[in-house]
Amino acid sequence: MHIHFLDPYQPRTSPIHALDARIKFVLTVAFILTVSLTPVAAWPVYILLLALILSVEILSGLGSGYVLKRALLALPFVLAALPVIFTLKGTSLFTIPLGSWTLTASLEGLERFIGVALKSWISLQAAIVLASSTPFPELLQAMRAVGIPRLLVGMFGLMWRYLFVLVDEALRLMRARAARSGQSAEAGKRCGGSVAWRARVTGGMAGNLFLRAFERSDRIYVAMLSRGYDGEVRSLPLLPLTSRGWLALAAGLFLLLLLLLFGILFWG
Amino acid sequence: MHIPDGFLSTLMAVILWVVSAISVAYALRRVDKDLGERQVPLMGVLAAAIFAGQMLNFSVTGGTSGHLLGAALATILLGPWAAIIVLTSVVSIQALIFQDGGLLALGANLFNMAVIGVTVSYFVYTSLHKLARGKSWGVFAGGFAAAWLSIVVASLAAALELALSGTSPANIAVPAMGGIHMLIGLGEGLITVGALAFLYAARGDLLRSGGAAPKGGAAVWIFGLGIAALLAVLSPLASAHPDGLEWVAAQKGFLETARSPLYNLIPDYTFPGISNTALATILAGIIGMLLVFGVALGVAYMRRNKKA
Numbered sequence: 001m002h003i004h005f006l007d008p009y010q011p012r013t014s015p016i017h018a019l020d021a022r023i024k025f026v027l028t029v030a031f032i033l034t035v036s037l038t039p040v041a042a043w044p045v046y047i048l049l050l051a052l053i054l055s056v057e058i059l060s061g062l063g064s065g066y067v068l069k070r071a072l073l074a075l076p077f078v079l080a081a082l083p084v085i086f087t088l089k090g091t092s093l094f095t096i097p098l099g100s101w102t103l104t105a106s107l108e109g110l111e112r113f114i115g116v117a118l119k120s121w122i123s124l125q126a127a128i129v130l131a132s133s134t135p136f137p138e139l140l141q142a143m144r145a146v147g148i149p150r151l152l153v154g155m156f157g158l159m160w161r162y163l164f165v166l167v168d169e170a171l172r173l174m175r176a177r178a179a180r181s182g183q184s185a186e187a188g189k190r191c192g193g194s195v196a197w198r199a200r201v202t203g204g205m206a207g208n209l210f211l212r213a214f215e216r217s218d219r220i221y222v223a224m225l226s227r228g229y230d231g232e233v234r235s236l237p238l239l240p241l242t243s244r245g246w247l248a249l250a251a252g253l254f255l256l257l258l259l260l261l262f263g264i265l266f267w268g
Numbered sequence: 269m270h271i272p273d274g275f276l277s278t279l280m281a282v283i284l285w286v287v288s289a290i291s292v293a294y295a296l297r298r299v300d301k302d303l304g305e306r307q308v309p310l311m312g313v314l315a316a317a318i319f320a321g322q323m324l325n326f327s328v329t330g331g332t333s334g335h336l337l338g339a340a341l342a343t344i345l346l347g348p349w350a351a352i353i354v355l356t357s358v359v360s361i362q363a364l365i366f367q368d369g370g371l372l373a374l375g376a377n378l379f380n381m382a383v384i385g386v387t388v389s390y391f392v393y394t395s396l397h398k399l400a401r402g403k404s405w406g407v408f409a410g411g412f413a414a415a416w417l418s419i420v421v422a423s424l425a426a427a428l429e430l431a432l433s434g435t436s437p438a439n440i441a442v443p444a445m446g447g448i449h450m451l452i453g454l455g456e457g458l459i460t461v462g463a464l465a466f467l468y469a470a471r472g473d474l475l476r477s478g479g480a481a482p483k484g485g486a487a488v489w490i491f492g493l494g495i496a497a498l499l500a501v502l503s504p505l506a507s508a509h510p511d512g513l514e515w516v517a518a519q520k521g522f523l524e525t526a527r528s529p530l531y532n533l534i535p536d537y538t539f540p541g542i543s544n545t546a547l548a549t550i551l552a553g554i555i556g557m558l559l560v561f562g563v564a565l566g567v568a569y570m571r572r573n574k575k576a
Contacts, residue, residue: 008365032372036278073367077272080436080445087437116435119274120370127273127367139364151296151308152356158312159319159357166313166320174324196458198326203462206321206336210345210463211470213317221309231305 004164008070008131016060016129020245021138022145022238027252028130032123034256038263040115045263046122052255053125060133067132071124081116085109136160145238154233162220166213173205269419269426269449270362270377273370277433284429285375288356291383295352302349311350315357318342326459336459339385339422340393340415344407344464345474348390348488355382376429380422384495388421389414391492407468407475408461415460416453417496423449424499442503 011017016024031053038045057064090108134142140160143153193201221229241249276284299307318338325335338358342351359377362368369377393414400406427445431438468475 006366029371032273032370033278036273036276036281036372070367077275080430080441081275083437083440084435087440112434116274120272121274123273123370123372124367127363127371131365131367136365149293149296151300152292152353154308155312155315155353155357156361158308159315159361162313162316163319163361166316167323170320170323195326199455199458200462200465202324202326202336203459203464204466205324206338206341206459207463207466207470209321209324210314210317210341211467213313213320214474217310217313220313221306224309229305231308233308 004167006164006167007136008128009135010062010066010132012061012133014059014061014133016056017133019248020241021134021142022241023245023249023252024130024134025139025142025146026249027256028126030253030256031126034260035119035123035126037260038119039267040111042263042267045259045267046115046118048259048262049122050118052259053122053129056129057125060129062129062132067125067128070128070132071121073124077120078117081113084116085113088112141235141238144235150233157233158220162213162216165216166209169212170205170209173209177201177205269380269423270359270369271373271380271426271429272367273372275370275430275433275435276373276376277435278372280429280433281372281375283375284379285372288375288378288383292352292356292378295349295356298349299353302347307350307353311353311357314342314346315354315361318354318358319361324459326455335455336463337381337385337419337456339381339418340389340411340456341460341463343386343389343418344393344411344414344460345467348386351386351389352382355386376426380425380429384425385418385422387488387492388496389418389492391489391496392417394489404468407464411460411464412457415457416450419453419456420446420449421496421499423452424503425495428499428502446503 031049035049038049054064057067085105086103086109088106088109090106093105093107093110095105096103130139137157140153140157143156144150299311303310318341321336321338321341323335339351339355342354346354356378359369359381360374363371363374363377393410396410396413397406400409423445424442427436427441428438430436430441430445464475
């Protein structure tokens with residue numbers, strides 16, 4: 001397995017890492033679907049879901065700190081939901097005077113906003129646990145098992161194989177540009193040409209990268225041909241799930257269904 | 269523009285998953301027919317290249333930087349079907365491994381970036397390319413316009429999806445997303461032109477002969493036109509939602525004083541001389557659509573001329 005700073009996989013020995021990738025994949029999607037379907041005001045259910053994902057994080061040995069830090073990534077998007085606090089009509093909470101007009105926050109709007117932010121935060125943690133506890137080749141097998149077309153899975157696999165090679169290539173291009181560009185010691189003083197010029201130079205680099213990738217794909221294709229490739233993406237047949245695996249899958253799905261019903265019956 | 273999980277209603281997410289799955293399955297079949305056994309290495313490596321290409325950035329001003337997204341570049345070089353597959357790979361891996369966009373929201377992200385981004389790029393690029401009749405300005409003008417419009421239209425689609433999910437009011441989401449992406453689109457356009465200029469000089473055969481490019485047919489072209497026209501009409505209509513009228517006015521007053529430089533780019537949402545905001549925005553939509561149809565008619569006219 002190629003170790004690269006981009007690869008999110010964190011090797012540990014934990015029951016979560018040991019769990020079959022297919023089960024993890026299905027349970028993660030089911031978890032995110034459950035979070036999405038939970039009604040807005042069902043706060044106890046959100047707390048239970050959050051507790052569930054936090055305990056999985058601790059069980060996986062990744063630690064909640066690591067996952068929470070990565071989960072901050074999607075934070076800026078929360079801004080998109082912010083205006084809903086003030087536009088949804090309902091019981092008014094407080095008003096902010098801004099010059100000649102006022103913003104009125106409503107209880108319903110605030111609830112909707114917190115609901116959206118919580119949902120995205122909890123879902124994100126589940127996706128991070130999946131990516132950090134499962135090596136990519138196993139994820140590919142899981143994708144095959146749930147019926148994603150073999151051709152597409154084959155492309156994902158090849159993309160992953162060459163992702164790091166091409167990212168390194170892109171970084172080399174950028175290093176070369178940095179090495180040839182002067183930088184003023186005076187902070188904020190612009191060097192080089194206009195923004196349009198800089199964009200065009202970057203575009204040249206992108207074109208260069210694309211061309212190299214194009215030619216590389218030719219070489220790869222010839223190498224594959226010479227090793228007997230005939231257009232069919234072959235891989236080892238999937239092992240059947242063990243009975244313990246089935247049990248884990250059923251228990252996980254049952255728990256999620258229970259939480260969802262709890263939320264819908266009491267707050268739906 | 270990658271929508272995370274939790275921001276779309278479940279219904280919206282599932283519907284867009286189905287739409288994207290059908291489009292990708294169809295594109296996969298077309299690519300299979302065109303490229304045969306070459307496709308797996310070619311598509312896989314080019315998807316990795318687009319992903320890596322997104323790391324290439326340039327400083328704009330004050331710590332912000334622009335970078336490539338690549339939908340238009342992929343469409344111009346590979347044709348629409350292969351571009352849909354390449355972008356599907358890129359967006360899926362971003363969601364699955366790097367949590368850039370949610371898993372349930374992946375259907376919507378695929379729809380916005382792979383399906384809409386590619387078809388709009390294809391429609392704009394082939395139209396301008398044909399108008400130029402093989403002259404080189406068609407490649408560059410087409411590339412710039414395709415890159416800019418594909419970003420803007422995809423962001424409008426994302427804003428409408430958020431609005432329809434009740435996550436963000438349309439009268440704020442549409443102008444805000446559209447406005448920001450009109451700026452981002454400029455960067456995308458400039459980088460795309462830079463890349464095309466490099467490729468034109470280094471491997472002109474890829475671009476001139478139409479080489480790897482574009483056998484999408486009328487269906488993709490019409491779909492791209494349809495999407496662009498639909499969103500041009502829908503977004504102003506949505507952003508002039510009657511409930512939000514006072515809000516729009518207030519928002520504009522507020523934003524103009526707070527961050528006028530950003531907002532100055534989209535004063536076109538109201539036409540001068542027309543006091544009714546809804547009417548003005550609809551007018552803007554209609555004029556936008558007429559412009560698009562003008563291009564379409566121009567191309568049709570050119571084609572007829574060529575035949576005669």
